[in-house]
Amino acid sequence: MFDSPLSASAYEVLQVPPDCDEETLRKAYRLRLRQTHPDTGGDSAQFIQVQRAWELVGTAAARQSYDRGHGFGETPAPEWSGWRPTQTETRDTRPRARSFGQPGGWRRERYLTLIREWAGRGVTLTDPYDPALVRSAPHHIRRLLADALAEEATARIVGDLGMGYTVWHDVDASGRDARPDVKIDHIVLGPSGLYGLLSEDFGGAIKMRRGEIIGDAVSGAPIGDLLARMRTAARAARVKFSGAIVVLPDDDVVQVIDEIGKVRGLPVAVVAQSGLSAVLRRGITGARSMGGNEVFDVRTRLQQTVRFA
Template sequence: MPDSPLSDSPYEVLGVSIDADEATLRVAYRRALRQAHPDTGGSPAAFHAVQRAWVLIGTPEARAAFDRGRGGASGDGGSREAWAPPAPRARRDSRPLARSHGHPGGFSRERYLTLIREWVGRGVSLDDPYDPALVRSAPRDLRHILADALAEEATARALPNLGIAYTIWHDLATDAAGPSAPPKLDHLVLGPTGLFAVQSEDWGGPVAFKRGELIGEALEGERPVRALAARAKAIGRAARVKPTALVVVVPDEHAAEPLQLGGSVRGATVALVRRSRLVSAIREGLPGSAHLGGTEVMEVRSRLQAVVRFA
């Protein structure tokens, strides 16, 4: 996966301009490394970010390759940060996959493309709306929309590995009211381990549970669990079913533990899950979350298929 649109560039991590000379870059790296080291008040995540920044731009060769990628075409013939929609990939095995419906990330990408063109301005040519230099110069709200699209697509690539016993719907429209727009549910997953309402998120920073809600500096006042519960309730009410779990999935580095439980909402277990842990968490079922029998899964699937609308 490429870096998130919300993450700092290696120049920003080291605190230098993009035209800094080699000596300035090396001094900045050493200073940043000392400040980020856990033994001097930093954190493992910050220390890793500084090390990775140096890998990307610490040598003339690496820096030249990174700078070519910032503008679009890189030496290997493609964009270094592939934020454009991914190309379909040929399958390498014949294992039966879960059935999927909808277009993951499609709604968020449409919003991003509309808003980035408005931000650039009428009459301005926009050859590549995913150019890394353009994306990183855009306001955070715009970058967040693109980051969410990428997060949804990453989840969608993993979920089919649940197998044929599961059915997945992506980008579901809901009539949930509230301040968090748009009122859509990213993913709904149905199988023998339950009915999971899943929201894929990337806020650009760590989050954790406190009193049943997610907190973190990057949230900027959002209440993700409350919003997810409202969206899941709206779909469940229309189909006359009850979700058994509410799951927020984030990039691995943004959750301190692979799986964190946050209590329950209306009988549904609430969890924060690292992206790499999502498939196994659903396949195993969340602690305290109800499993469904074969006949019940078929009935719930029929009810959902009759009412599901896509955003």
């Protein structure tokens, strides 16, 4: 919570300006507790957000640290790098999944292009990930960065599954008419099967209706689009997917693992980031697992046909 470029700030949750005094902040916190408490008709998710916001800015020390790290202070903390590209860790020598492509690469490039255009032509940005700059950018630009971060988070989780898994990131799924925005975020192959993954951050809680994701910040048909793109990739490589997985931030889902059954003939699960590893290890209910020879054959076919966005 509050770490996504789409999240409301602690001050927005408490409904006060960032430069308010301590007494105003304390009164706002008490008021928001009464307004959001489930026993008085409030929303439990909002109630938890209010408590979390107070933890971040409720004391002078905590507030100073929060302001410095999130662009509200005069001098942002130089060590804060929550939205910058993840640096490769060289000290971890554990066997990792085979990985191809750049997770979040297309969206990061698009974000950098649009944030520079929005800031103004001829303006040199010293830091395109400056928290104050990101927070003030239009929603569609912040959404690009949020989704890039979501894809990178999924890549780290899959990488930790070990060398028995192979993952392709940012896979082109546009068919003959190449379009970089028509892609599958991740294709994951392992003993539990072959899965197409969508990594998203809608910036708010989601619900399910008739096999599709809905919510205030959800547009289009995320699951339907993912399945259509998986069909394109499957035809090109002559492989069969075992299932589809939508990966979302933990705060945006009610259940860590929500297996919604078959959609268009394919098992689908909506999974919190914290539950992804377990799902990929055991597979989705109803999905067919793969033996060693079949995994090798599918990996070879995908390697020969996969193009990256």
